[in-house]
Amino acid sequence: MATMESLIGLVNKIQRACTVLGDHGGQGMSLWEALPSVAVVGGQSSGKSSVLESIVGRDFLPRGSGIVTRRPLVLQLHKTESGAEYAEFLHAPKRRFTDFAAVRKEISDETDRITGKTKQISNIPIHLSIYSPNVVNLTLIDLPGLTKVAVEGQSDSIVEDIENMVRSYVEKPNCIILAITPANQDIATSDAIKIAREVDPSGERTFGVLTKLDLMDKGTNATEVLEGRAYRLQHPWVGIVNRSQADINKNVDMIVARRKEREYFETSPDYGHLASRMGSEYLAKLLSQHLELVIRQRIPSIIAMINKTIDELNAELDRIGRPVAADGGAQLYMILELCRAFDRVFKEHLDGGRPGGDRIYGVFDHQLPAALKKLPFDRHLSLKNVQKVVTEADGYQPHLIAPEQGYRRLIDGSITYFKGPAEASVDAVHFVLKELVRKSIAETEELKRFPTLQNDIATAANEALERFREEGRKTVIRLVEMESSYLTVDFFRKLHAEPERKPEKNATPPGPNNDLYQDHSLRRIGSNVSAYIALVSDTLKNTIPKAVVYCQVREAKRSLLTNFYAQIGRREKERLSAMLDEDPQLMERRTQIAKRLELYKSARDEIDAVAWK
Numbered sequence: 016m017a018t019m020e021s022l023i024g025l026v027n028k029i030q031r032a033c034t035v036l037g038d039h040g041g042q043g044m045s046l047w048e049a050l051p052s053v054a055v056v057g058g059q060s061s062g063k064s065s066v067l068e069s070i071v072g073r074d075f076l077p078r079g080s081g082i083v084t085r086r087p088l089v090l091q092l093h094k095t096e097s098g099a100e101y102a103e104f105l106h107a108p109k110r111r112f113t114d115f116a117a118v119r120k121e122i123s124d125e126t127d128r129i130t131g132k133t134k135q136i137s138n139i140p141i142h143l144s145i146y147s148p149n150v151v152n153l154t155l156i157d158l159p160g161l162t163k164v165a166v167e168g169q170s171d172s173i174v175e176d177i178e179n180m181v182r183s184y185v186e187k188p189n190c191i192i193l194a195i196t197p198a199n200q201d202i203a204t205s206d207a208i209k210i211a212r213e214v215d216p217s218g219e220r221t222f223g224v225l226t227k228l229d230l231m232d233k234g235t236n237a238t239e240v241l242e243g244r245a246y247r248l249q250h251p252w253v254g255i256v257n258r259s260q261a262d263i264n265k266n267v268d269m270i271v272a273r274r275k276e277r278e279y280f281e282t283s284p285d286y287g288h289l290a291s292r293m294g295s296e297y298l299a300k301l302l303s304q305h306l307e308l309v310i311r312q313r314i315p316s317i318i319a320m321i322n323k324t325i326d327e328l329n330a331e332l333d334r335i336g337r338p339v340a341a342d343g344g345a346q347l348y349m350i351l352e353l354c355r356a357f358d359r360v361f362k363e364h365l366d367g368g369r370p371g372g373d374r375i376y377g378v379f380d381h382q383l384p385a386a387l388k389k390l391p392f393d394r395h396l397s398l399k400n401v402q403k404v405v406t407e408a409d410g411y412q413p414h415l416i417a418p419e420q421g422y423r424r425l426i427d428g429s430i431t432y433f434k435g436p437a438e439a440s441v442d443a444v445h446f447v448l449k450e451l452v453r454k455s456i457a458e459t460e461e462l463k464r465f466p467t468l469q470n471d472i473a474t475a476a477n478e479a480l481e482r483f484r485e486e487g488r489k490t491v492i493r494l495v496e497m498e499s500s501y502l503t504v505d506f507f508r509k510l511h512a513e514p515e516r517k518p519e520k521n522a523t524p525p526g527p528n529n530d531l532y533q534d535h536s537l538r539r540i541g542s543n544v545s546a547y548i549a550l551v552s553d554t555l556k557n558t559i560p561k562a563v564v565y566c567q568v569r570e571a572k573r574s575l576l577t578n579f580y581a582q583i584g585r586r587e588k589e590r591l592s593a594m595l596d597e598d599p600q601l602m603e604r605r606t607q608i609a610k611r612l613e614l615y616k617s618a619r620d621e622i623d624a625v626a627w628k
């Protein structure tokens with residue numbers, strides 16, 4: 016079975032690795048949060064720093080009036096066998112501090128580096144490791160002291176900000192709470208107990224610590240609390256006597272202070288019977304043992320959590336794509352795969368798996384009929400224009416039976432108008448296809464990481480669509496011209512067979528120079544041409560969509576990237592790799608995930624090695 020040292024050392028190691036990766040909790044479930052830790056909480060001046068220092072056996076925390084601890088301090092204690100005693104900060108890993116006064120200065124300088132020389136707080140922790148023969152393996156988090164009022168230079172929200180920061184640590188189910196209360200204060204008003212009760216009502220992860228026992232009024236003692244009768248917790252209360260301010264001023268050595276504390280309890284008439292379970296050394300051991308127990312219990316769930324995260328990270332790596340292969344063949348293969356992925360999405364848009372293809376039908380169903388309806392045939396076939404065209408066509412010899420030439424000119428003139436809506440349909444469908452290309456590129460998950468290739472595909476697809484548009488345009492114009500080139504004979508034969516109607520009596524009276532018969536016959540020509548044009552319009556309404564789909568939609572589905580494939584097949588390797596240039600942000604993200612993956616994998620290996628030895 017693993018030793019206590021190795022277990023706690025293991026957790027320390029993983030915590031340090033987490034911090035290097037910027038994983039220090041507060042961002043959802045992280046490895047850091049899965050690991051047990053001890054947080055020191057209490058009101059300002061309750062003696063938090065003193066407790067921490069006496070556990071460490073060293074003077075190293077910044078002191079001063081007002082709010083001193085403004086960033087969480089993650090303090091990892093490592094017991095050394097060699098007798099060496101030094102400290103190291105994670106933010107300055109190359110520097111070994113042997114002078115603890117310099118440690119104190121570095122903590123306050125590093126605090127200022129993030130918060131400025133203000134009285135603001137930050138939840139980015141400072142990581143400090145202390146190596147010493149006089150400590151037990153333990154990780155402690157020192158948090159800003161809870162306070163009731165903001166002082167000069169602090170925002171009004173500071174009281175709440177500190178409370179929220181403290182809560183964000185102690186509410187984690189894996190956090191062991193070291194709740195510091197001064198004995199010369201009523202336990203009922205203790206800030207530490209208040210927040211501990213809120214997040215740990217059953218008291219199973221709270222350790223009650225009573226400081227300043229030596230400062231209690233004469234004739235009073237804290238046995239009620241220390242024996243667990245005043246406020247019940249699952250773990251026994253520990254009483255502490257730290258150095259007084261006078262001791263600190265006189266530079267009383269910590270080791271001496273520990274001895275004095277031991278003597279205090281051993282000789283105390285009130286606490287003598289509790290002496291073996293009092294004092295900072297006992298507290299350190301108690302915490303260390305508890306931490307070991309908790310780690311042991313948590314190992315299965317930590318391993319489960321690590322495995323789950325490894326799976327998630329692998330899945331994300333799959334999603335954002337593995338690194339690009341180096342050889343040309345593999346790159347060409349990859350580019351073709353990516354193009355095919357895009358092509359699939361594009362086809363889904365056209366075939367109805369994704370939205371957008373219906374807009375093409377919209378062109379045929381609304382836009383084209385509406386445009387046909389709007390053509391100015393009324394004007395072209397007005398009495399006046401019919402007369403003009405027919406007269407001009409007749410020349411010097413007016414027509415005898417039917418104005419064949421006049422009819423032809425009127426019909427040719429009308430049919431020309433159809434070119435507008437025909438070309439407009441080609442253009443409208445072209446723009447729908449172009450938009451679908453844009454959308455499909457954006458929606459092709461696999462392409463996301465390759466902005467250059469996205470561009471190349473867009474250019475190639477748009478070039479192809481441009482060609483299809485040209486083809487479509489030629490074809491619809493040809494359809495319109497075909498209508499001019501040969502008229503439907505049957506239509507005119509049927510007209511001829513119809514009996515000629517007499518002009519109605521109450522028809523518009525003819526103008527002074529207008530002969531009634533001529534007027535009637537021109538009207539008839541106009542309405543015949545109009546009826547024929549309506550027939551043509553119906554035909555084109557059906558055939559233009561066929562031409563557009565044939566030339567543009569069907570081709571887009573069949574050969575949008577055919578030319579592109581031929582081009583890239585001939586490309587040099589250098590140009591292929593350039594096409595697979597990735598978004599730098601994404602490459603960064605992949606590196607990050609890979610690093611995390613490595614951390615989690617090595618954490619799993621280490622836990623396996625330590626826990627089941």
Ligand SMILES: Nc1nc2c(ncn2[C@@H]2O[C@H](COP(=O)(O)OP(=O)(O)OP(=O)(O)O)[C@@H](O)[C@H]2O)c(=O)[nH]1
Pocket residue numbers: 057058059060061062063064065066078081082083084159160226227228229230255256257258259260261263
């Ligand atoms: N006599 C005596 N004085 C103590 C004891 N514990 C702390 N003090 C004194 O109380 C004052 C505050 O102690 P700190 O350890 O700085 O308290 P803190 O909770 O860290 O304070 P802040 O960082 O300001 O929140 C110091 O002057 C200590 O010397 C104790 O057990 N006995």
